Amino acid sequence: MEVTVKIFRYNPEKDKRGNYVTYKVDADENDRVLDVLEYIKGKMDGALSFRRSCAHGVCGSDAMRINGRNMLACKVLVRDVGTNITVEPILGLPIKKDLIVDMEPFFDNYKKVLPYFINDSALPENGRERLQSPEERARFDETTKCILCAACTTSCPSFWANGEYYGPAAIVNAHRFIFDSRDEAADQRLQILAETDGIARCHTAYNCTVACPREIKVTKAIGEVKMAMMTGKLD
């Protein structure tokens, strides 16, 4: 089938603003949008720039706006988006070239919530790992799935309005450690999230939950962190 693909283009060396270029591509309905982009780059326009790495929904490199909604280009099929496809960069991050955005502000926000394991107490007597029951592990299982693709954060209207807002991805990754029974820095993270640009800026638009390619219930995770903040309890 013939697919019409309209792609946002921006060359920082030539353009003052972005524009759209349309390509006609012969594609199969089971092709992924990433395959279509690869075809355009390989056969039609080698200057087209976009990020991709694993191409299997694991690395999170190719988050982009496809027909107006954040998705991973490697996880969405042509048949799911139709024969008229518009591809644009994700919103709220500076655009470097075409579909490539500057991810640094996103990772700066991510780092603010201390997204790593913190436990300064002595190891168990046997000197081996800190044990955790299956139930304790299940408490934060959902949020371990995050691949930091930024699809959630860049779909959030609060983040569009204020780039200092930590954003859903940072809160999801805070959740992953706050509810980890082995971690000891939950209070510290909750204090960080209580700051002006923290969790209070979530206004439950749910764009993040729908945008997440890993189907993490992002708004629910944020809700659980809000509740932990209010009650001081982590159960």
Add this chain to the structure above:
Amino acid sequence: MGLKRDVSLSTGLRYRGPAGYLTFILHRIGGLGMGIFITLHILASFVGGRFGGAINGIYENWAFQIFIFFCVMFHAINGLRITILDLFPKLLDYQTEAIWIEWAVFIPLYGISVFVILQTALGG
């Protein structure tokens, strides 16, 4: 070099969000509408005279009342949904259903209100 991160209002509104995004937008419109109403009300009382009377005329107009009733009622019902989901995060598993329930409550209540306003305004 690169393009700045600015997201314009029109770009934001064109984002194809879920049902929750529509309620998010309507919630803001509701808040803005109530802000306009209260400002007009205070201004009319403060200024008085012909100018105050003219402002009173705006918000006593049935079309404005239908708009402001939408703002108040939607803001209240949507706010109630958000509060309930904030207090009981487990219910966030059913956020889509919660939005359907919200519309199921809002549409008949608002419909009856509009009917009463129109009947009073146009029926004499």
